[in-house]
Amino acid sequence: MVPFGYKATAFMFYSLVAFIAASKDDKEKVSKVQETDRLLHERQLNLREVVFVIQSQRNSFHAQRAQRLRADLLLQAEALQESLPAILLLHALSENEGDWSILPLLPYLSSHFGKNSSWVMFLEEETNIKLGKLYSVLQKFERRKEWFLGKPLHDDESTIIHHYAFAENPSAFKYPDFSAGWALSMPLVNRLSNKVQEQPLKSDFTIDLKHEVALYIWDEGKGPRLTAVPELCTLPEHSPQAHHCATTVNTHSPLCGEPVKRESIFVAVKTCKKFHTERVPVVKKTWEKQAAHLEYYSDHADPSIPTIDLGVPNTDRGHCGKTFAILKRYVSNAVPKTDWLLIVDDDTLISLPRLQALLSCYDPTEPVFLGERYGYGLGQGGYSYITGGGGMVFSREAVLRLLASGCKCYSNDAPDDMVLGMCFNSLRLPVTHSPLFHQARPEDYARDLLAHQTPISFHKHWNIDPIAVFHKWLIDDAHGSGTERLRKAPKEEL
Numbered sequence: 001m002v003p004f005g006y007k008a009t010a011f012m013f014y015s016l017v018a019f020i021a022a023s024k025d026d027k028e029k030v031s032k033v034q035e036t037d038r039l040l041h042e043r044q045l046n047l048r049e050v051v052f053v054i055q056s057q058r059n060s061f062h063a064q065r066a067q068r069l070r071a072d073l074l075l076q077a078e079a080l081q082e083s084l085p086a087i088l089l090l091h092a093l094s095e096n097e098g099d100w101s102i103l104p105l106l107p108y109l110s111s112h113f114g115k116n117s118s119w120v121m122f123l124e125e126e127t128n129i130k131l132g133k134l135y136s137v138l139q140k141f142e143r144r145k146e147w148f149l150g151k152p153l154h155d156d157e158s159t160i161i162h163h164y165a166f167a168e169n170p171s172a173f174k175y176p177d178f179s180a181g182w183a184l185s186m187p188l189v190n191r192l193s194n195k196v197q198e199q200p201l202k203s204d205f206t207i208d209l210k211h212e213v214a215l216y217i218w219d220e221g222k223g224p225r226l227t228a229v230p231e232l233c234t235l236p237e238h239s240p241q242a243h244h245c246a247t248t249v250n251t252h253s254p255l256c257g258e259p260v261k262r263e264s265i266f267v268a269v270k271t272c273k274k275f276h277t278e279r280v281p282v283v284k285k286t287w288e289k290q291a292a293h294l295e296y297y298s299d300h301a302d303p304s305i306p307t308i309d310l311g312v313p314n315t316d317r318g319h320c321g322k323t324f325a326i327l328k329r330y331v332s333n334a335v336p337k338t339d340w341l342l343i344v345d346d347d348t349l350i351s352l353p354r355l356q357a358l359l360s361c362y363d364p365t366e367p368v369f370l371g372e373r374y375g376y377g378l379g380q381g382g383y384s385y386i387t388g389g390g391g392m393v394f395s396r397e398a399v400l401r402l403l404a405s406g407c408k409c410y411s412n413d414a415p416d417d418m419v420l421g422m423c424f425n426s427l428r429l430p431v432t433h434s435p436l437f438h439q440a441r442p443e444d445y446a447r448d449l450l451a452h453q454t455p456i457s458f459h460k461h462w463n464i465d466p467i468a469v470f471h472k473w474l475i476d477d478a479h480g481s482g483t484e485r486l487r488k489a490p491k492e493e494l
């Protein structure tokens with residue numbers, strides 16, 4: 001009884017205190033609300049405090065999409081008030097190829113906007129934004145503090161694309177889904193900018209930028225973690241659940257007209273003797289029949305597949321010799337003349353119909369080199385490349401320019417994708433990123449990320465049933481969502 005009586009008395013006492021405190025609080029709250037209203041009003045007159053960075057790309061299709069997003073933002077800003085915010089297109093800011101990895105760009109942002117702005121908001125081309133809503137969301141955060149805002153993703157298992165980070169508890173670390181947009185407050189931009197300038201960025205590879213940026217900011221607890229903002233969304237714009245959202249995304253893959261014809265794509269599959277019975281049958285059972293023109297290249301001619309022996313000895317590590325032999329064969333009379341070349345590994349899983357749809361957005365007379373972009377040494381003037389396993393797509397023009405340049409492998413076993421990246425970099429031709437190509441397996445990517453993608457490829461058979469993965473992720477059957485998505489996708493009007 002005693003403890004109960006004590007607790008009851010204590011409870012009444014604290015309730016009374018709470019009651020008195022509440023009535024005092026309420027008065028404060030009222031004046032706070034008025035104050036907030038006033039600030040809010042003032043702040044809305046100050047749209048220019050937010051600097052927008054569109055994570056744009058040089059390829060003409062992407063540059064136009066980014067310009068369209070900028071035009072839309074300017075229209076919205078005009079409708080809210082006259083003074084317009086700075087909206088930067090990342091690809092046009094400098095000649096530095098590594099800018100897409102964001103960290104090298106921070107000193108620029110800090111020196112130009114560090115004193116006169118409060119936020120940097122990063123957007124992808126496919127991010128839709130409701131500007132008014134976004135401003136009221138940003139106003140909730142004290143702008144003099146360090147903030148890293150976004151829609152969080154997490155890993156369910158530790159994954160190779162994040163170097164198996166946080167193996168003991170993979171879901172604990174949150175990183176932003178770039179499609180939803182993400183923001184840094186200016187005090188954080190300024191501090192990071194100093195850090196970038198004082199200690200050169202040491203990471204060699206840029207693989208999954210959003211994870212790497214979050215790690216760099218968090219800095220083992222010395223910097224802020226990602227703060228989840230529920231209004232930054234990756235729902236489709238017209239979804240009924242998106243009512244509260246300040247950002248939404250286009251979940252369909254882009255379609256800019258009729259998909260290119262099957263006959264416009266030549267497919268090269270790299271294999272070697274030891275995988276003729278293990279991996280080639282998977283290609284045959286899944287996506288081979290989607291191709292009009294396809295050849296298998298090996299170190300051994302096997303008429304039952306058939307494979308073509310390119311006369312390049314197989315190498316365990318890179319396949320540079322083999323890949324350059326494929327490029328030369330592609331422009332020779334030995335194969336049909338096509339607009340596009342796709343080079344994949346024998347353990348790549350790919351949807352050619354979705355690739356045909358995507359390629360409707362690109363001009364084959366331009367030098368296009370497309371796939372999942374990785375970076376090497378970007379902090380110190382390195383280069384970008386299309387990672388081979390997810391599939392490398394070349395326009396004929398890109399192959400012709402590459403071969404004409406005389407750029408070549410430094411050894412047969414050099415990593416082909418990286419050498420190609422170096423070659424394109426020295427030609428000053430951009431590599432074009434599409435997040436729909438994947439260098440790893442579906443389980444290696446955050447579930448919430450894949451939920452708003454129509455993926456084109458995955459790679460590697462390790463610990464999965466590749467045929468099941470193909471059917472689950474890459475097939476558009478008559479009733480499946482994939483084809484429907486493509487059909488319903490509004491066309492890109494450029």
Ligand SMILES: *[C@@H]1O[C@H](CO)[C@@H](O)[C@H](O)[C@H]1NC(C)=O
Nearest residue numbers: 048049086111112113116117
């Ligand atoms: C801040 O300064 C930059 C130039 O350094 C300018 O382009 C931008 O418009 C300025 N922003 C504001 C809000 O004054």
